[in-house]
Amino acid sequence: MVSDIDIKKLGKQVKLRDREAFRVLYQTCFPDLQQYAMRYLYDWHEAENLVQEAFFSLWKHIDQYNAELNIVSYLLTIVKNNCLLYLRDLKIQDNHKDKVVEALLFSNLKDEEPDQFLVVRLNEVLSQLPEKQKTVLLKHVVENKTMPQIAAELAVAESTVKTHYKRAIAILRANLRFIIFGF
Numbered sequence: 001m002v003s004d005i006d007i008k009k010l011g012k013q014v015k016l017r018d019r020e021a022f023r024v025l026y027q028t029c030f031p032d033l034q035q036y037a038m039r040y041l042y043d044w045h046e047a048e049n050l051v052q053e054a055f056f057s058l059w060k061h062i063d064q065y066n067a068e069l070n071i072v073s074y075l076l077t078i079v080k081n082n083c084l085l086y087l088r089d090l091k092i093q094d095n096h097k098d099k100v101v102e103a104l105l106f107s108n109l110k111d112e113e114p115d116q117f118l119v120v121r122l123n124e125v126l127s128q129l130p131e132k133q134k135t136v137l138l139k140h141v142v143e144n145k146t147m148p149q150i151a152a153e154l155a156v157a158e159s160t161v162k163t164h165y166k167r168a169i170a171i172l173r174a175n176l177r178f179i180i181f182g183f
Helices: 004-015 018-040 044-060 071-089 094-106 115-130 132-143 147-153 160-179
Strands: none
Touching: 004 018, 004 071, 004 160, 018 071, 044 115, 094 115, 094 160, 115 160, 132 160
16 A cells, blocks of 8 residues: 555545546555455455446546545445445345355454444444354454364364354344344
């Protein structure tokens, strides 16, 4: 990424429809934004498409961008919203909701303005999980460990790990459904 000073300068130049500044912004930020989108989508090609749409949207609606704001944060917001709309449009059913919950809950790693309400609510729900379920969930989602790796680490059967994980996701989904899916 470029430095904060360069970002502010780029933002002002892009606001003035400077094509070279836009090209530099695109080339510099695209890989990080695509990686960010991957945390939601788990689909490299779709992440690429949604990031491209974000840049297109920025350019097309540049009059809506406030040049005093960090343009990368602005793009992050567009990408995040594009991802959420994409996931909602999929009408994901039970067997895929686990991934949506994971992605939405743990995707704010680079977001400069995380949804504080979601963070507080997530921490409340996580604190209510039984310790083993919480451990399995965090090892799988945060540490990116597989079910067999977790089973070996905890010295339990893989089926036990899967059960803890599914129960934890079910609790998260039930308690956060109104935030994530709007009902």
